[in-house]
Amino acid sequence: MIDAPYPELDELLVLIGEAGHRLSEIEASEGAAGNISVYAGWPIDPRRKFPLIETIELPLPMPELVGCTFLVTGSGRRLREVIQDPVANLGCLVVDEGGQTGHLYTSPRRLFKHLTSEFNSHLAVHRDQVSTSKTNFHTVIHAQPPYLTYLSHIPRYQDTTYLNRHIVRWQPESIVQLPEGVGYVPFLVPGSPQLMEATVSALREHRIIVWGKHGVVARSDVSVKRASDRIEYAETGARYEYMNLVANELGEGLAPEEIRAICQALNMEQRVF
Numbered sequence: 573m574i575d576a577p578y579p580e581l582d583e584l585l586v587l588i589g590e591a592g593h594r595l596s597e598i599e600a601s602e603g604a605a606g607n608i609s610v611y612a613g614w615p616i617d618p619r620r621k622f623p624l625i626e627t628i629e630l631p632l633p634m635p636e637l638v639g640c641t642f643l644v645t646g647s648g649r650r651l652r653e654v655i656q657d658p659v660a661n662l663g664c665l666v667v668d669e670g671g672q673t674g675h676l677y678t679s680p681r682r683l684f685k686h687l688t689s690e691f692n693s694h695l696a697v698h699r700d701q702v703s704t705s706k707t708n709f710h711t712v713i714h715a716q717p718p719y720l721t722y723l724s725h726i727p728r729y730q731d732t733t734y735l736n737r738h739i740v741r742w743q744p745e746s747i748v749q750l751p752e753g754v755g756y757v758p759f760l761v762p763g764s765p766q767l768m769e770a771t772v773s774a775l776r777e778h779r780i781i782v783w784g785k786h787g788v789v790a791r792s793d794v795s796v797k798r799a800s801d802r803i804e805y806a807e808t809g810a811r812y813e814y815m816n817l818v819a820n821e822l823g824e825g826l827a828p829e830e831i832r833a834i835c836q837a838l839n840m841e842q843r844v845f
């Protein structure tokens with residue numbers, strides 16, 4: 573939830589660009605991998621930035637979110653390039669009356685034909701989160717950080733408890749940033765309804781999930797950067813874990829009682845240890 577005064581469209585575009593740039597710096601968005609969407613629950617007039625208008629079929633009905641605005645990366649666009657020219661890389665979607673279609677506003681400099689191919693998962697997560705929490709702001713990011721994704725190829729890490737107890741043990745702030753851990757969703761075909769459903773349900777329990785053998789999805793109702801930071805924290809833990817595997821598991825990691833002591837000192841709840 574964001575308090576008024578709400579960010580201007582320009583500010584949102586810059587924040588999406590900065591998050592995309594950072595994800596690229598940590599090598600979580602090679603080529604055109606990854607996508608970002610933002611829901612804004614306050615009135616935004618997109619027409620000065622995005623003067624071209626077309627009607628598109630929504631991948632799923634959104635009657636709960638009529639009139640709501642989404643900023644979404646275009647299919648095939650590179651997250652690292654959004655910052656250079658946000659309007660060329662993003663579309664602005666406003667849900668029409670009835671919730672079956674939307675007005676898609678784009679720029680004459682638009683560099684894509686369609687919105688991201690993972691748009692069904694993005695919209696389904698926004699719809700679920702916004703209708704349960706009534707938040708006026710929500711962001712969803714999909715990225716492909718290599719260490720987390722690599723661990724998801726190793727059978728014993730294909731389990732939420734095992735994965736978390738191993739990646740959240742390397743730095744004291746890991747548990748603070750990921751108190752409910754990272755959810756694990758087994759491999760499902762990208763863009764499929766099955767992946768969309770599994771994503772919605774895993775993101776009810778977690779603010780970041782791993783898509784097995786593919787990447788991650790993070791959400792935040794505070795800021796775009798908060799979601800990209802979460803990816804960075806989880807990826808850092810996975811990187812330590814990978815280093816430890818390569819070093820014949822010489823590292824101890826923080827012990828569960830040390831991690832519980834950190835949480836006690838900060839008076840915070842966690843669900844991993």
Ligand SMILES: [Zn+2]
Nearest residue numbers: 605606716787
């Ligand atoms: Zn992907």
